[in-house]
């Protein structure tokens with residue numbers, strides 16, 4: 070939520086001229102709660118109510134299929150049949166799972182869509198998150214195993230091979246939803262828009278004056294939503310995974326929501342956040358989570374092996390490293406960019 074407010078603030082701040090132009094033609098933005106977060110769409114031209122309606126109903130459809138909190142979602146149907154039998158799913162669910170499996174392989178399991186049992190155990194997004202015992206973690210770790218996710222393209226079926234396994238698409242489905250939104254914008258011949266799904270930003274087209282959009286990168290140590298720098302992008306997406314988004318603290322230790330499938334604990338890689346910029350938002354979403362878990366050296370290797378991907382790594386000591394051609398301008402003097 071915090072991440073969302075910040076990005077919306079930046080989009081409006083950086084784009085005042087375009088926003089005012091948008092006001093004359095229709096509402097410049099609309100926000101609704103979906104996908105577990107505040108989703109804001111700003112159409113800077115042709116902001117017709119029917120386009121907004123189509124976008125938000127698609128977000129809700131994706132949520133109804135891919136959520137783990139809605140009991141009747143397709144994802145929960147797959148989870149309920151773990152170790153029992155394959156489940157046939159809609160093509161969008163299958164597509165996201167195929168992409169998730171690909172990123173699990175590319176990241177050597179750092180990104181793992183079968184992280185569900187550990188997410189439930191920690192319950193970091195829930196009302197009563199808690200530090201589990203080592204025994205509890207050890208009991209569930211073997212169930213986090215993307216290689217036991219069986220996808221049959223012909224029958225469009227999904228099977229979790231072992232009882233107790235559970236899928237969670239929290240690290241990729243918002244990116245997919247942003248890409249679906251881009252498809253709806255293309256279909257409706259919209260030229261410029263900002264899609265903000267809880268901080269997953271898709272900057273569609275370019276500003277009216279033909280300049281790139283300016284996207285702020287959240288200060289990961291500041292809960293007030295200030296930014297430490299700007300990325301300039303056209304037709305690209307910027308997605309951040311960080312320690313500040315969802316967490317709880319116990320005995321002075323922060324436990325955040327990005328878990329390492331290797332040991333079952335929140336990933337500790339010396340990073341505060343990773344922002345990934347690329348064309349397709351599902352790629353950026355999966356990669357930002359994967360790279361955060363992998364840490365700098367292995368994460369950088371993954372970014373550099375993927376075409377058209379850039380990343381901004383922010384470390385606990387306030388140093389910043391860029392890789393893969395990220396167009397980032399630092400604005401906060403408390404941080405410093407260091408060379409790789």
Ligand code: FAD
Nearest residue numbers: 104105135136138180181239240242310314326327328358
């Ligand atoms: P990201 O880094 O993109 O993702 C982190 C999230 O991915 C974690 O919260 C966890 O769910 C999962 N994850 C953790 N570690 C890994 C890993 N190693 N590999 C793969 N995945 C991992 N939130 C609510 O509070 N209530 C809701 O009802 C709700 N419904 C949602 C429905 C949908 C369809 C989606 C996509 C999200 C929903 N959410 C909901 C939010 C969700 O629980 C995550 O907190 C959110 O997606 C995190 O996104 P992020 O960009 O902050 O972090």
Ligand code: MG
Nearest residue numbers: 240354355358
């Ligand atoms: Mg992600």
